[in-house]
Amino acid sequence: MGRITTRQKVVRITAADGQDVEFVRRFDTLAAEEPLEIRVGGAPLTVTMRTPGHDVELAAGFLVSEGVITGSDQFASAIHCGGPGTGGTIRETGTGGVPLGIYALGASAADGGNTYNVLDVTLAPGTPLPDPARARHSYTTSACGVCGAASIEQVATTSAFDVSGDPLQVEPSLLAALPGALRDRQEVFEKTGGLHAAALCDAATGELLVVREDVGRHNAVDKVVGWAVLNGRLPLTGIVLQVSGRASFELVQKAVMAGIPMLSAVSAPSSLAVEMAEKTGLTLVGFVRGASMNVYSRPDRIRTDVLEPV
Known part of the structure; x- marks a missing residue:
C-alpha cells in the first residue's frame, strides 16, 4: 500500500578543516510523500500530501477534525479505489468489532493498476454527508494543516466534546x-x-x-x-x-x-x-x-x- 520510504542516489561531501574534500556516491533513504484523495460516498472531499500507510486512520481522523463524525459508530468502512483488474476486498475489524476499513485488492503501480492514493469512505446510515461546499478542489500540502474551521469561535462551537x-x-x-x-x-x-x-x-x-x-x-x-x-x-x-x-x-x-x-x-x-x-x-x-x-x-x-x- 504505497511506499513509506524510497532510496535515492546522492553525493555525500565531507569538507573538514585542513583536509581534502571527500566525495562519496551512496544511496540515501527518503521519507515518501504521495497524494491521497479522500472521498466520502464517492464525492471528493480533499487531497492531502502524506506518507503512505495508515490511510484509513488518516481519513477517519480528518473527518473528526472537520466535524463530519464524532465517533466510531458513524464510520462504516473505507475502500482504496482500484482500477481495471482490481480483485476483491478485505474487511478488517478492531476492538469490539469496530470496522478498521475495507481495502481493495489491486495491481501494483508498475502494472498500471491501483496506486492506493484514493480512499473512499462510507459513513454509517443516518450520518450526514459533508457539505459539498467544503470540498477542497486544491490539495493540502504536508506543511499546511488548514483543516476546516476558519476561526476559534467556529471550532469552539463545532466540537462535540468539551x-x-x-x-x-x-x-x-x-x-x-x-x-x-x-x-x-x-x-x-x-x-x-x-x-x-x-x-x-x-x-x-x-x-x-x-x-x-x-x-x-x-x-x-x-x-x-x-x-x-x-x-x-x-x-x-x-x-x-x-x-x-x-x-x-x-x-x-x-x-x-x-x-x-x-x-x-x-x-x-x-x-x-x-x-x-x-x-x-x-x-x-x-x-x-x-x-x-x-x-x-x-x-x-x-x-x-x-x-x-x-
Missing part, C-alpha cells in the same frame, strides 16, 4: 519523559530524519497507546485520532497528545475536536494556538525539553504539589 471540564492531572515528570518515549518509537524517522510524529498517552498509566509518523505534522495527528475512532476511543478524555514539533493552531483544533484535554509539544506554539487553547480550556505545553517546559494555558492540570518550591 475539553475544559476534563479532570486530567499530570505530573511534570511524565510530560518530561514523553518526547524521549516518542522519539524511541519513530522507526521511519530513524532511517530518514524526515518525518513528524504524534502519540496518544494515557495520563493515568503513562502508556503510549499509539504512535504514528508522517511527512505532515497534521497528518500524524489525524492518524492517531483516526486510530482512536477505529478502536472506539472517542472522546479522548484523560489523554495527552504529544507531538514532535511545534504546536500550531491546527493541532490545537484537532485535539479539541477529538476531546483531547492536553497537547504537549517539543517546540514552540503559535500565538493563535495559545489563544485557542485558552478559549477552549485545553492545556497547552511547549518547549518540553529535558526537565523544563512552558505551560501556556490551563496550568492547573499540571501537578504542582510534586514540584520543589521556586
Whole structure:
C-alpha cells in the first residue's frame, strides 16, 4: 500500500578543516510523500500530501477534525479505489468489532493498476454527508494543516466534546519523559530524519497507546485520532497528545475536536494556538525539553504539589 520510504542516489561531501574534500556516491533513504484523495460516498472531499500507510486512520481522523463524525459508530468502512483488474476486498475489524476499513485488492503501480492514493469512505446510515461546499478542489500540502474551521469561535462551537471540564492531572515528570518515549518509537524517522510524529498517552498509566509518523505534522495527528475512532476511543478524555514539533493552531483544533484535554509539544506554539487553547480550556505545553517546559494555558492540570518550591 504505497511506499513509506524510497532510496535515492546522492553525493555525500565531507569538507573538514585542513583536509581534502571527500566525495562519496551512496544511496540515501527518503521519507515518501504521495497524494491521497479522500472521498466520502464517492464525492471528493480533499487531497492531502502524506506518507503512505495508515490511510484509513488518516481519513477517519480528518473527518473528526472537520466535524463530519464524532465517533466510531458513524464510520462504516473505507475502500482504496482500484482500477481495471482490481480483485476483491478485505474487511478488517478492531476492538469490539469496530470496522478498521475495507481495502481493495489491486495491481501494483508498475502494472498500471491501483496506486492506493484514493480512499473512499462510507459513513454509517443516518450520518450526514459533508457539505459539498467544503470540498477542497486544491490539495493540502504536508506543511499546511488548514483543516476546516476558519476561526476559534467556529471550532469552539463545532466540537462535540468539551475539553475544559476534563479532570486530567499530570505530573511534570511524565510530560518530561514523553518526547524521549516518542522519539524511541519513530522507526521511519530513524532511517530518514524526515518525518513528524504524534502519540496518544494515557495520563493515568503513562502508556503510549499509539504512535504514528508522517511527512505532515497534521497528518500524524489525524492518524492517531483516526486510530482512536477505529478502536472506539472517542472522546479522548484523560489523554495527552504529544507531538514532535511545534504546536500550531491546527493541532490545537484537532485535539479539541477529538476531546483531547492536553497537547504537549517539543517546540514552540503559535500565538493563535495559545489563544485557542485558552478559549477552549485545553492545556497547552511547549518547549518540553529535558526537565523544563512552558505551560501556556490551563496550568492547573499540571501537578504542582510534586514540584520543589521556586
